[in-house]
Amino acid sequence: MSDRACESRRNEERNIEADLTQLPWVQAYLLLIGSVVPRPIAWVSTTGVDGVNNVAPFSFFNAFGAEPVILGFAPMASDDRPQKDTLANIKASGEFVINIATEPTLVQMDTTGKTFPPEVDEFSVAQLTPAPSLVVKPPRIAESPINFECKLFSLVPLGDGQGSATLVLGRAVHLHVADDVLRDGKIDASLLRPVARMGGPFYARPEILPFRRSDRA
Numbered sequence: 001m002s003d004r005a006c007e008s009r010r011n012e013e014r015n016i017e018a019d020l021t022q023l024p025w026v027q028a029y030l031l032l033i034g035s036v037v038p039r040p041i042a043w044v045s046t047t048g049v050d051g052v053n054n055v056a057p058f059s060f061f062n063a064f065g066a067e068p069v070i071l072g073f074a075p076m077a078s079d080d081r082p083q084k085d086t087l088a089n090i091k092a093s094g095e096f097v098i099n100i101a102t103e104p105t106l107v108q109m110d111t112t113g114k115t116f117p118p119e120v121d122e123f124s125v126a127q128l129t130p131a132p133s134l135v136v137k138p139p140r141i142a143e144s145p146i147n148f149e150c151k152l153f154s155l156v157p158l159g160d161g162q163g164s165a166t167l168v169l170g171r172a173v174h175l176h177v178a179d180d181v182l183r184d185g186k187i188d189a190s191l192l193r194p195v196a197r198m199g200g201p202f203y204a205r206p207e208i209l210p211f212r213r214s215d216r217a
């Protein structure tokens, strides 16, 4: 066998061929979060039936429509936590706020990703300021420059048991954008400084490429 063929076979042997229908969920999860990158981060604020506010980040997150404006994120289930506080609060109240996670608040956002009992208010733990929302009951995170006030649109169960998720789709009914992330009336990413989740424990910041979408001005 030529050196070249041998090299190619060795490379093939180093590939990952994963049967995702059979793989234990943690391994599938690790491959998933390493592959789908960078992921934007929904920093979700909710209020429990007991009136306790809750904040948590979710990187299984994106936007899905503009009329109506739909945002979605997905809390996962594990054996020790079949239902996260965020999901329980949304099921009970039908309301939440998606705050955009930014670099100046990276450490605080990361702190709110730790597990706290439902009676703990992560606004206090992470020294965040609750700002009143206009339409929904849960407060916005004042330190986040973009806040979408959302009403629950639908819940989509995605499997059951460990590793499963619930897709939470919210209709955004009101948007706040702080003037300090605006340039000429438009949201400027260099002022917004959003952060994203990568694989493993890593975060990223976006870099604008010199190439522009060719069908847009």
Ligand SMILES: Cc1cc2nc3c(=O)[nH]c(=O)nc-3n(C[C@H](O)[C@H](O)[C@H](O)COP(=O)(O)O)c2cc1C
Residues within 6 Å of the ligand: 041, 054, 055, 056, 057, 058, 059, 060, 061, 074, 075, 076, 077, 083, 084, 085, 086, 087, 109, 110, 112, 113, 114, 115, 116, 197
């Ligand atoms: C940057 C970041 C992104 C996260 N993304 C998700 C996610 O998409 N889905 C999920 O279930 N947990 C995610 N987590 C973990 C939750 O934030 C964590 O379980 C949190 O404790 C949930 O809080 P809650 O019980 O108050 O809802 C993420 C954590 C961090 C730090």
